[in-house]
Every structure is written in structure tokens, then in C-alpha cells.
Amino acid sequence: MIDIINIVLLIAVIFIFIALHSVLGKRTGLEKPVIFNIEEVAESATEYDKKTDIVDSIETTDLQNKFDKELKSLVKNDKQFTVNYFSEGVKKAYELILIAYAEENLKLLDSLLTQNIYEEFNHSIKVRKDKQQTLEYILIKVENLEIQDISITKNIARIKVSIHTMNNTIVSEIINNEKVNKHNxxxxxxxxxxxxxxxxxxxxxKVSEINRPN
Known part of the structure; x- marks a missing residue:
């Protein structure tokens, strides 16, 4: 009796395996190979980090050669200043400013923007409120960031940064007594x-200018 049960169970397992293989075992040629070796995964991650570090090192060296005097002045003023540290700060500031703009957080905007840019953001928020619109950022992704210029004039340090981003937003408003969401x-x-x-x-x-190249 036990043997019969075992045979039935074995047949069931084989049947399930064949069924799963027919569904999951097919490959289209688009799948990436699965890596089971943990050491290989770790080595791959390390190689990626090394390549990233090399790129950052080259970019930093180029900036140091081009803006040596200015960078030395910035380091003298702030011992923690580095090009990479500043670049990471720019990414965070960019995200914070857009989120604060969407959430109408004027206090945060005031701490991150110079007066003229703050007034522009404030005016845009007022226009949006008058239209009874709300703005929500679904995705803020900085694709690329590059420092283009560094200057110091009369104790004012100025750094121009090219920022390439991919942003997804939802603008909501009331049209004919119905809420309409516009995705962009x-x-x-x-x-x-x-x-x-x-x-x-x-x-x-603080952000003092925002321009879009032609």
C-alpha cells in the first residue's frame, strides 16, 4: 500500500515538474543568464565600482586642472569640500527643491534659493493655487550631472552645473466639477x-540661476 502511494506521489511530482518546465523553461533569447556564484556577483559589483571610481577620478582631475585656484580656495574655506561631495549635494538639492515646489514648502525653498529665484518659484506656486491645481512628482531621476564652471568673485563662489534629468509628474485640477489628472x-x-x-x-x-540651453 505504501509503495503504491509513493509511486502515485512520484508520478504527481514528475507531472508538476514537466508542467512547470513547459511554462518556465522556455527562453526567448532576451533573458539575462542567472548567476548563482556569489563570489562572481561580488567581483562584478567590485569591477563596476572601480570603473565608476575611475570615471569620477578622471572628471575630478580635469576640473582640478581647469579650476585649480578656485578649488583650493573652496577647500580652504571648507575642509570637507570635494567635487564629488558637492555633486552629490547638488543631486539632493535638486530633488528637495522640486519636492518643496510641489508641496508648496516656501520655508525650504527660501533656504535653498536666492531671493530672485525664490520669487519666481513663489509666483509659480501662486498661479498654480489660483488655478486650483496640485503638482506631484512621481519620479525624479538625475541621469547626468556635470560641473561646467567655477568662479569666485568678491567672496561669492559660483558653480554652474549641467543637469540632465528624467521627471514624471501628475498635475491634478478640477474641470467641470471633476478631478482630472494629467501625467507627464x-x-x-x-x-x-x-x-x-x-x-x-x-x-x-543656494540656486541663483536656472537656464535651459537652446
Whole structure:
């Protein structure tokens, strides 16, 4: 009796295996090979990090050669300043500013923008509120970031950064007593200029200009 049960179970297992293989075993040629070796995965990740570090090192060296005097002045003012550290800060500031703009957080915008840019953002928020619109960022992805210029004039440090991003937004508004959501995906390239008063106790770099190249 036990043998019969075992045989039945074995047949059932074989049947299930064949069924699964017929569904999951087919390959279209698009699948990536599965790597089971943990050491190979670790080595792949390490190689990727090394390549990224090399690229960052080359870009940093180019900037140091081009803006040696300015970078030395920035390091003298702030011992923690590095090109990579600043670039990461730009990415975070970009995200914070867009989120603050969407959430109408004027206090945060005021801490990250110079007065003229703050007024532009504030005006845009007022226009949006008058139209009873709301803005939501679904995705903010910085694709590429490149420092284009560094200058220091009368204790004001200024760094121009080219920012290439992919943003997904939803704009909601009431049309004919119904809420309408408009989805938008934008591939954006802008030049953001960050200023900092080297004599000020305020540690923040503030956005002083935003331009879109033709």
C-alpha cells in the first residue's frame, strides 16, 4: 500500500515538474543568464565600482586642472569640500527643491534659493493655487550631472552645473466639477548655478540661476 502511494506521489511530482518546465523553461533569447556564484556577483559589483571610481577620478582631475585656484580656495574655506561631495549635494538639492515646489514648502525653498529665484518659484506656486491645481512628482531621476564652471568673485563662489534629468509628474485640477489628472514625462536639460558667500555662516549653497540651453 505504501509503495503504491509513493509511486502515485512520484508520478504527481514528475507531472508538476514537466508542467512547470513547459511554462518556465522556455527562453526567448532576451533573458539575462542567472548567476548563482556569489563570489562572481561580488567581483562584478567590485569591477563596476572601480570603473565608476575611475570615471569620477578622471572628471575630478580635469576640473582640478581647469579650476585649480578656485578649488583650493573652496577647500580652504571648507575642509570637507570635494567635487564629488558637492555633486552629490547638488543631486539632493535638486530633488528637495522640486519636492518643496510641489508641496508648496516656501520655508525650504527660501533656504535653498536666492531671493530672485525664490520669487519666481513663489509666483509659480501662486498661479498654480489660483488655478486650483496640485503638482506631484512621481519620479525624479538625475541621469547626468556635470560641473561646467567655477568662479569666485568678491567672496561669492559660483558653480554652474549641467543637469540632465528624467521627471514624471501628475498635475491634478478640477474641470467641470471633476478631478482630472494629467501625467507627464519630461526629459530635461538645464544649467543650475549655485552661489555661496564664503564669508557667511550659512553653510548652504543656494540656486541663483536656472537656464535651459537652446
Amino acid at each position: 514625462t519630461a526629459n530635461i536639460k538645464e544649467i543650475w548655478t549655485f552661489d555661496k558667500n564664503l564669508k557667511s555662516s550659512d553653510p548652504n549653497w
